[in-house]
Amino acid sequence: MDKEFFTPRTLGDAIGVSQSSLKRWADKGLLNVEKTAGGHRRIGMEEAMRFIRESGVTVVKPDLLGLGSEDLDVQEDELSSADRLYYALHSGDETRVRSLVLNQYLDGRPLYEIFDQDIQPAMARIGLLWHDDVSGITIEHRAHDICLQVLADLRFRLPRVFTKGIAIGAAVPGDSYTLPTAMVSTALRGEGFSAVNLGPNLPIEALLDEAKKVKPVIAWLSVSHLKKAHILRTEIKELARELREQNTFLVMGGSQLQKLRLDRDPYVLIGKNIHELVSISRGLVANNPQSIDSKGEIS
Numbered sequence: 216m217d218k219e220f221f222t223p224r225t226l227g228d229a230i231g232v233s234q235s236s237l238k239r240w241a242d243k244g245l246l247n248v249e250k251t252a253g254g255h256r257r258i259g260m261e262e263a264m265r266f267i268r269e270s271g272v273t274v275v276k277p278d279l280l281g282l283g284s285e286d287l288d289v290q291e292d293e294l295s296s297a298d299r300l301y302y303a304l305h306s307g308d309e310t311r312v313r314s315l316v317l318n319q320y321l322d323g324r325p326l327y328e329i330f331d332q333d334i335q336p337a338m339a340r341i342g343l344l345w346h347d348d349v350s351g352i353t354i355e356h357r358a359h360d361i362c363l364q365v366l367a368d369l370r371f372r373l374p375r376v377f378t379k380g381i382a383i384g385a386a387v388p389g390d391s392y393t394l395p396t397a398m399v400s401t402a403l404r405g406e407g408f409s410a411v412n413l414g415p416n417l418p419i420e421a422l423l424d425e426a427k428k429v430k431p432v433i434a435w436l437s438v439s440h441l442k443k444a445h446i447l448r449t450e451i452k453e454l455a456r457e458l459r460e461q462n463t464f465l466v467m468g469g470s471q472l473q474k475l476r477l478d479r480d481p482y483v484l485i486g487k488n489i490h491e492l493v494s495i496s497r498g499l500v501a502n503n504p505q506s507i508d509s510k511g512e513i514s
């Protein structure tokens with residue numbers, strides 16, 4: 216996808232400030248403004264998102280930034296963000312889901328909170344509907360697809376500054392769940408890792424092969440569905456051993472991980488949610504300072 220830019224007028228109108236205020240902020244180095252070949256000022260979309268999130272300005276016209284409009288009626292105003300998300304997912308309103316999630320992000324809420332406290336509980340509630348009625352299955356499939364689209368959109372809007380090194384990961388073989396591993400990669404990108412999601416159902420051998428090539432700081436595995444646990448346990452033990460030799464930490468999580476009953480291993484770190492994943496990743500960087508350039512390459 217090409218880089219998306221806003222004119223100073225569009226950004227100014229979206230956050231309800233004049234173009235001269237934007238220019239002042241740019242002169243003070245608070246907002247990075249680029250120039251086109253013709254000398255016109257433009258603000259990159261990621262830079263606009265970063266500025267709004269960090270400066271705490273209010274988006275008054277979200278539609279100008281492609282964020283949808285979050286016009287709530289009065290009763291809905293009483294609901295928690297997780298409940299609002301649940302209703303938007305239930306009704307299949309993708310625009311509204313996107314707007315709810317992106318606005319939470321722009322309001323400065325940590326990604327892990329949006330994931331663990333809004334999307335996860337909303338999807339868990341959606342996941343109960345199929346017990347009642349066949350339409351619950353349709354709602355669940357649709358909601359899942361909307362979450363994936365919105366996560367991709369969110370990830371695209373994150374700053375592309377990768378100073379913490381490389382992270383790669385996937386869901387284990389036999390696990391076709393896509394959202395958990397997509398969430399992990401988005402959260403790690405938000406933490407400054409050059410994170411690559413290798414998707415659902417990845418052979419352990421393929422993860423190891425890639426890890427040997429790119430030497431990540433973190434390799435993650437998500438377990439939401441468990442098949443052939445005994446084979447997987449052996450494969451993961453061997454994976455952890457090989458990763459340890461190149462100083463890569465294996466980080467594991469997922470709703471079915473406990474059932475795998477892994478042996479204790481200081482190089483296998485376990486997180487029960489995205490908040491714990493982020494804490495683990497911050498701890499690893501603090502204890503393992505390496506020289507890393509902006510593309511995430513370790514030197």
Ligand code: B12
Pocket residue numbers: 330331334335338339340341342343355356359389390391392393394395396398399435436437438439440466467468469470485486487488489491492
């Ligand atoms: C979407 C969904 C599906 C979709 C999956 C689409 C896809 N390609 O991904 C479809 C419709 C295909 C599906 C199918 C099935 N599903 Co389903 N599904 C769900 C649902 C609604 C949401 C799952 C999801 O993505 N959640 C969002 C993620 C992000 O949340 P999470 O997995 O809890 O992850 C959190 C943590 O575990 C952690 N985490 C996750 N990964 C990692 C990794 C690391 C490294 C770390 C640190 C942390 C971490 O952080 C996350 C955020 O807090 C759940 C409901 C639920 N309670 O989860 C049911 C659910 C999991 N499914 C269920 C069932 C029964 C099934 C089926 C067996 C149904 C059937 N009869 O066919 C099949 C099995 C499919 C299979 N073979 O794997 C049950 C499982 C019950 C159980 N395990 O005992 C659930 C709980 C629904 C229910 N209440 O009955 N499902």
